[in-house]
Amino acid sequence: MPELPEVETIKRELEEKLLNKKIIGVKVNNSKVIKEPAFSEFKKQIIGEKIKKIIRRGKLLVIELKKDKFLVIHLRITGWFKYGKIEEKARVIFELSGGQFLNYMDSRLLGQLSLRKEYKDLDFLKRLGPEIFHLTRKQFGKKLESRKGSIKALIMNQNFIAGVGNIYAQEALFLAKIDPRRTAKSLTAKEKDKLYEKLKAVLTEAIEYKGSSVDSYRNLKGQAGGMEKRLKVYGKRNQPCLICKKPLKKITIAGRGTCFCPNCQT
Ligand SMILES: [Zn+2]
Numbered sequence: 097m098p099e100l101p102e103v104e105t106i107k108r109e110l111e112e113k114l115l116n117k118k119i120i121g122v123k124v125n126n127s128k129v130i131k132e133p134a135f136s137e138f139k140k141q142i143i144g145e146k147i148k149k150i151i152r153r154g155k156l157l158v159i160e161l162k163k164d165k166f167l168v169i170h171l172r173i174t175g176w177f178k179y180g181k182i183e184e185k186a187r188v189i190f191e192l193s194g195g196q197f198l199n200y201m202d203s204r205l206l207g208q209l210s211l212r213k214e215y216k217d218l219d220f221l222k223r224l225g226p227e228i229f230h231l232t233r234k235q236f237g238k239k240l241e242s243r244k245g246s247i248k249a250l251i252m253n254q255n256f257i258a259g260v261g262n263i264y265a266q267e268a269l270f271l272a273k274i275d276p277r278r279t280a281k282s283l284t285a286k287e288k289d290k291l292y293e294k295l296k297a298v299l300t301e302a303i304e305y306k307g308s309s310v311d312s313y314r315n316l317k318g319q320a321g322g323m324e325k326r327l328k329v330y331g332k333r334n335q336p337c338l339i340c341k342k343p344l345k346k347i348t349i350a351g352r353g354t355c356f357c358p359n360c361q362t
Contacts, residue, residue, distance in 0.1 A: 097311060098155060098176075099155060099263060099264055100154070101302030101303045101307045101321075102302075102307035102308065102321065103157060103171065105321065110159070110177070113179050113316060115148075115150070116147065118145070118146045118192065119145050120193055122188065122189070123189040125187055125189070126188075129205055129207055131208040132212070133211060142190075145165060147160075148160045148161060153215075154254055155258075156170060157171065164213045165212075167211055168211075173206045173207075173312070174203045174206060174207070175200065175312075176202070176314050177198055177201065177316055178198075178199040178318050179196060179197070180196060182199065186199035187201065187202050224254055225256045226258065227259050228260070228295045228296055231292075236291075237289070237292070240283060246276060246350065247274060247276065247280045247283065248265050248276035248277070248350070248354060251265050259299070260295065266329050266354055267327060267330060269291070269361060270328055271298060275358070275361045276356050276361070301323070305326060306321045306322055307321030308324040308327060308330075330355060333345070334346075339357065340359045342358075345358050
């Protein structure tokens, strides 16, 4: 599933390709991905609009067409965009001025596109927590106080902080040398500071390397991201830890597979 770095990469690439282009045609190959309005109305309302701005909130993408018209995109697990010529497997194809096409790809049809008058009123956005980049070290430490449950589940909770999913939660905890099963309130002030630094560092590095392609995520050219090769624990069960060389262990926390080093992460 795309996390903050993957969606930020897509956002930056969409900005580069789409700003000020006009949508001159839309082909919906599978209406399941159009959440609202009904797809015939969706087409009618979007054709002729110019792309003004690309916005990202957590893992959500929003294309501003007008002050009161926004294309809201939940990529969920397998959604991504390919820019250029028409793609046969695309679920929705936007024809743009200048002769190029923006293809919405989604093998499992779990993503959603909606055309709305406003996006800020979406319930899940109202609940969405701040991004780590918008918190100070002190604010992050304060937010962790008195929180129950495992630290890993907490940093993946979008209402606590936005944008961190299963990959970067595991990576940040490894870099901070914190056992993912620990409770948030058991963390010392020093550990909280370290986790804050490592969360920022791993997300920044992943943006720089244009994300990890562990599932369907691709950039606008259809290329995989470069961060996957740099991951240190995600998906590396039984492989030697980069620090101590002992095998990494895989456990399940809050229903999600979690790799960590029981020797280095305490
Ligand atoms: Zn180790």
